[in-house]
Amino acid sequence: MQFFLEVLIGGLLSGVMYSFVALGFVLIYKASGVFNFAQGAMVFAAALTFVGFQELGAPFWLALLLAFAVMVVLGVLTERIVLRPLVNQPPITLFMATIGLTYVIEGLAQGTWGATVRGLELGIQDEPVQWLMEATDIGVSKFDLFGAGIAALLVTLLALFFQYTRVGRALRAVADDHQAALSIGIPLQTIWRIVWAVAGFVALVAGLIWGARNGVSFSLTFTALKALPVLILGGFTSIPGAIVGGLIIGSTEKLAEVYLGQYVGGGIDSWFPYVMALAFLLIRPEGLFGEKHIDRV
Amino acid sequence: MKMSKTLSTSLIAAGLLAGVAADAFAQAKEQFIGLPSYRVGAYAAGGSGVFGGWIDYMTLINERDGGIGGVKLTWEECETEYNNARGVECYERLKKKGSTGNSVFQPVSTGITYSVLDKVAQDKIPMVTIGYGRTDAVDGRVFPWVFPMITTYWSQATTMVKFIGSKEGGMEKLKGKKVVYLYHDSAFGKEGLGVIEKQAQKFGFTMVPLAVAHPGNEQQSQWLKIRQEKPDWVILWGWGVMNPTALKAAAKTGFPREKMVGVWWSGAEEDTVPAGDAAKGFIAAGFNVAGQNYPVVKAIQDNVYKKNKGNMEDKSRIGSVYYNRGVVHGIITVEAIRTAQAKFGAKPLSGDEMRWGFEHLSIDAKRLKELGAEGFMPDLKITCADHEGSGKVKYQQWDGKQWKVISDWIDADRDMVRPMIEESAAKYAKEKNITPRDCSKEG
Numbered sequence: 164m165q166f167f168l169e170v171l172i173g174g175l176l177s178g179v180m181y182s183f184v185a186l187g188f189v190l191i192y193k194a195s196g197v198f199n200f201a202q203g204a205m206v207f208a209a210a211l212t213f214v215g216f217q218e219l220g221a222p223f224w225l226a227l228l229l230a231f232a233v234m235v236v237l238g239v240l241t242e243r244i245v246l247r248p249l250v251n252q253p254p255i256t257l258f259m260a261t262i263g264l265t266y267v268i269e270g271l272a273q274g275t276w277g278a279t280v281r282g283l284e285l286g287i288q289d290e291p292v293q294w295l296m297e298a299t300d301i302g303v304s305k306f307d308l309f310g311a312g313i314a315a316l317l318v319t320l321l322a323l324f325f326q327y328t329r330v331g332r333a334l335r336a337v338a339d340d341h342q343a344a345l346s347i348g349i350p351l352q353t354i355w356r357i358v359w360a361v362a363g364f365v366a367l368v369a370g371l372i373w374g375a376r377n378g379v380s381f382s383l384t385f386t387a388l389k390a391l392p393v394l395i396l397g398g399f400t401s402i403p404g405a406i407v408g409g410l411i412i413g414s415t416e417k418l419a420e421v422y423l424g425q426y427v428g429g430g431i432d433s434w435f436p437y438v439m440a441l442a443f444l445l446i447r448p449e450g451l452f453g454e455k456h457i458d459r460v
Numbered sequence: 461m462k463m464s465k466t467l468s469t470s471l472i473a474a475g476l477l478a479g480v481a482a483d484a485f486a487q488a489k490e491q492f493i494g495l496p497s498y499r500v501g502a503y504a505a506g507g508s509g510v511f512g513g514w515i516d517y518m519t520l521i522n523e524r525d526g527g528i529g530g531v532k533l534t535w536e537e538c539e540t541e542y543n544n545a546r547g548v549e550c551y552e553r554l555k556k557k558g559s560t561g562n563s564v565f566q567p568v569s570t571g572i573t574y575s576v577l578d579k580v581a582q583d584k585i586p587m588v589t590i591g592y593g594r595t596d597a598v599d600g601r602v603f604p605w606v607f608p609m610i611t612t613y614w615s616q617a618t619t620m621v622k623f624i625g626s627k628e629g630g631m632e633k634l635k636g637k638k639v640v641y642l643y644h645d646s647a648f649g650k651e652g653l654g655v656i657e658k659q660a661q662k663f664g665f666t667m668v669p670l671a672v673a674h675p676g677n678e679q680q681s682q683w684l685k686i687r688q689e690k691p692d693w694v695i696l697w698g699w700g701v702m703n704p705t706a707l708k709a710a711a712k713t714g715f716p717r718e719k720m721v722g723v724w725w726s727g728a729e730e731d732t733v734p735a736g737d738a739a740k741g742f743i744a745a746g747f748n749v750a751g752q753n754y755p756v757v758k759a760i761q762d763n764v765y766k767k768n769k770g771n772m773e774d775k776s777r778i779g780s781v782y783y784n785r786g787v788v789h790g791i792i793t794v795e796a797i798r799t800a801q802a803k804f805g806a807k808p809l810s811g812d813e814m815r816w817g818f819e820h821l822s823i824d825a826k827r828l829k830e831l832g833a834e835g836f837m838p839d840l841k842i843t844c845a846d847h848e849g850s851g852k853v854k855y856q857q858w859d860g861k862q863w864k865v866i867s868d869w870i871d872a873d874r875d876m877v878r879p880m881i882e883e884s885a886a887k888y889a890k891e892k893n894i895t896p897r898d899c900s901k902e903g
Binding site: 166169170173174177269270273274277278279280281282283284289290291302304373376377378379380381382384385386389416417420421424428429430431432433434 | 499500501502503504505507508645669670671672673674675677678680681682684685687688700701704705708711712713714730731733734735736738773774777
């Protein structure tokens with residue numbers, strides 16, 4: 164039982180890490196209906212920019228601010244150069260554009276800061292909480308708990324932003340209906356710029372957490388792969404869905420790897436979440452918290 | 461007036477002709493080497509180090525020695541991004557370059573190696589795969605155009621067990637021990653599995669294989685299992701982000717890094733630096749060592765970087781594991797050209813002539829010293845039947861800041877590995893309808 168609990172808790176905390184990346188996808192999809200394939204590249208670029216500024220001598224907070232500024236500029240440029248010319252184009256066109264954007268961001272980031280793998284220290288040790296370990300023999304990482312705390316804070320801030328600010332309400336209006344939002348004077352382009360900037364901020368937070376965990380390298384772009392089943396399960400338009408989806412995916416993939424992996428050769432945690440997400444699609448195609456799409460005939 | 465005009469025209473024509481002839485001569489005295497490099501994308505950190513070191517060594521030969529026997533080395537990079545399709549494209553693009561075509565192909569990628577395996581034999585271009593690629597290609601009777609030089613994954617796996625045995629106080633002490641084989645769930649990761657299994661039977665230890673799905677940035681379940689299994693040692697057969705993730709997870713579960721032995725694709729600065737303090741004590745195999753205190757590296761700094769002709773933008777990476785691995789690639793290539801020139805003359809060599817050079821390559825301890833590479837890489841001797849030529853591996857330990865050599869060259873258990881190679885190569889020969897060469901008849 165103790166081992167089961169340890170696997171479960173570890174899985175839940177890993178799931179929170181996946182949610183970080185999923186949040187960025189949700190924000191952009193919610194506001195513009197675009198599935199942003201470049202979210203993983205944004206995570207990588209944000210973390211690399213942060214450590215790049217640190218290497219140039221910037222202290223933590225300045226590096227964070229500068230990296231955020233870079234992500235805002237990137238968001239604004241994306242809206243101006245990539246999205247604006249494609250307004251009213253089919254979603255698949257916008258999706259393809261974000262695939263191209265992925266390569267541009269990856270190349271720009273590596274071209275600017277170099278391809279070397281870097282370490283990133285946030286000052287939180289990735290070691291078990293000692294008293295819990297001694298009392299229960301269950302290892303729960305301090306760093307994972309810190310990540311969960313940051314995720315909770317981020318979701319609260321985003322919820323407050325969407326619910327109680329003018330911009331947040333405008334964002335929701337745009338998400339509901341572009342045409343209707345435009346007709347009542349909501350500036351679509353400004354909203355898109357803001358949402359890409361917020362997604363850039365979420366990418367920065369995700370990049371810092373994942374970078375501190377595994378190092379800042381190109382592999383940060385792969386974190387997007389972990390977010391996809393979370394999105395399918397939680398719904399593409401729901402912030403709480405990204406969190407709950409992350410928790411479900413994280414815990415089930417770990418339990419599956421530990422208890423089922425041995426019967427199929429192991430290493431199943433890469434595909435098991437997708438199988439689960441697919442199975443879930445059959446029952447609830449819009450995801451746990453996704454909006455039900457009804458078309459009039 | 462007319463006379464002087466005729467004379468001027470003749471002189472100009474003669475000058476132009478002389479120029480063209482000189483150009484043609486200069487071109488004829490160049491040995492072209494195509495470099496399928498990867499400096500962007502997922503594996504750029506390793507690629508930029510390896511190809512940087514390799515190019516720096518060739519620049520050293522040109523700058524310091526004026527080339528090899530007066531033949532200057534020229535090269536062209538083609539970006540593969542470590543992608544098989546692009547690798548094949550680069551192979552095709554590079555093969556006709558230079559006065560004799562591309563004289564050697566070294567993809568530094570197992571995937572690309574497999575993709576062009578048949579092509580190199582058709583095009584008569586030797587393919588050198590140092591520390592990667594197809595292990596059974598060591599059998600030169602079946603694979604005359606492929607050279608998995610210095611040491612293969614199978615040889616390395618036997619040295620790992622020897623190293624662990626030495627740490628336990630003798631091979632007989634391995635009996636009853638438990639070793640976890642934590643591997644990248646890919647063809648690369650599974651490469652060592654069979655050999656370690658055989659050794660587990662031979663020496664009486666238990667081997668527990670644990671797969672990690674690509675890319676390996678999440679290993680919590682595997683490390684919880686390791687905590688449950690309580691192994692004596694963990695062999696880390698990892699690649700890329702899987703390595704720092706494993707080291708961090710080991711620290712989290714309290715497994716001592718001094719009891720973790722990595723494959724040579726786990727043993728670079730790029731694997732340990734991102735893991736921070738968690739990497740301290742980690743041990744890894746290598747067919748080259750890290751460090752700047754080798755005469756060959758110093759020669760590069762004196763003759764290349766002091767003239768601002770170096771390839772590395774970040775000079776702090778000179779002497780890193782990947783950089784030095786690139787220098788090893790350079791040494792092997794240059795020494796093969798020297799060997800071939802001794803037979804065919806100091807001229808640009810064709811792929812066929814280069815193949816002969818590789819097949820007769822011998823770098824003994826004396827030659828290593830002359831090259832300034834004593835202790836830097838092992839001695840080797842390639843033959844028609846043996847395209848590996850060495851099988852030796854050293855072990856290095858990360859002290860928190862740099863790699864420190866902690867063993868001498870450890871010989872592979874070739875008595876165990878060779879029959880496996882021959883069996884696998886014979887199977888391939890049967891599949892492809894290849895008649896193995898009779899090495900006694902080879903010149």
